[in-house]
Amino acid sequence: MSDNIPRPIRSYVLRQGRITPGQQQAIETLGARFCLPFQKSLLDFNTVFDRPGLGHSPTVLEIGSGMGETTAHIATAHPEQNFIAIEVHSPGVGSLLQKAAQLTNLRIIQHDAVEVVEHMIAASSLAGIHVFFSDPWPKKRHHKRRLLQAPFIHVLALRLSLGGTLHIATDWAEYAEEVLATLSAEPLLKNTAARFTPRPATRPQTKFETRGLRLGHEVFDLVFVRV
Ligand SMILES: C[S@@+](CC[C@H](N)C(=O)[O-])C[C@H]1O[C@@H](n2cnc3c(N)ncnc32)[C@H](O)[C@@H]1O
Numbered sequence: 001m002s003d004n005i006p007r008p009i010r011s012y013v014l015r016q017g018r019i020t021p022g023q024q025q026a027i028e029t030l031g032a033r034f035c036l037p038f039q040k041s042l043l044d045f046n047t048v049f050d051r052p053g054l055g056h057s058p059t060v061l062e063i064g065s066g067m068g069e070t071t072a073h074i075a076t077a078h079p080e081q082n083f084i085a086i087e088v089h090s091p092g093v094g095s096l097l098q099k100a101a102q103l104t105n106l107r108i109i110q111h112d113a114v115e116v117v118e119h120m121i122a123a124s125s126l127a128g129i130h131v132f133f134s135d136p137w138p139k140k141r142h143h144k145r146r147l148l149q150a151p152f153i154h155v156l157a158l159r160l161s162l163g164g165t166l167h168i169a170t171d172w173a174e175y176a177e178e179v180l181a182t183l184s185a186e187p188l189l190k191n192t193a194a195r196f197t198p199r200p201a202t203r204p205q206t207k208f209e210t211r212g213l214r215l216g217h218e219v220f221d222l223v224f225v226r227v
Pocket residue numbers: 010011012063064065066067070086087088089092111112113114131132133134135147206207208209
């Protein structure tokens with residue numbers, strides 16, 4: 001990239017993560033069936049989820065699915081809903097694919113979620129958005145990399161249908177307070193609790209959460225509804 005073109009600030013750094021042979025094989029054999037390419041046009045969920053009789057199912061978007069345990073668990077538990085998982089790292093995509101072979105209600109987009117939401121997700125189209133353990137970027141000079149900032153939260157709120165929910169979880173107390181303040185200031189969203197909410201039964205414990213709990217971190221869930 002030329003020096004005078006500003007680079008967008010991303011919420012992730014793409015590392016040459018080690019991909020296992022199993023993850024690689026899952027991408028090669030299942031990628032074409034499950035993965036949607038990034039495009040600068042809106043997705044039609046009915047076409048994407050070609051499920052006779054279930055085409056109009058509520059669609060839930062997950063940002064940063066990581067290794068995909070939670071994603072696969074929730075998609076398996078809710079066959080009546082469609083799930084779109086966004087994740088930039090190939091090992092995570094491969095890992096989710098390894099768990100997803102039997103699922104007909106899941107698609108994956110390997111691209112920056114900010115661009116995916118902006119270009120591919122129609123206004124008022126989502127029943128839910130999950131953002132579980134988004135990187136907290138703890139150093140102050142890195143806070144600008146945090147995914148959950150006011151402008152993006154507004155864009156997310158616009159993508160929810162009325163009554164749709166934005167569910168966020170984090171184990172970083174200071175980020176949790178910042179996100180709570182930002183969500184509370186967004187007029188399109190209303191908190192379902194006074195502040196944080198106990199982990200809803202619909203969210204199984206994630207890999208990062210287990211690590212955070214082991215380190216003695218408290219976990220914070222926020223569930224806001226689109227009004
Ligand atoms: C700390 S991990 C949490 C993963 C998983 N949700 C869990 O709880 O185990 C955050 C994930 O978000 C992904 N991520 C961060 N920013 C992203 C973005 N802008 N678009 C897509 N994925 C992103 C990272 O690659 C990483 O896998």
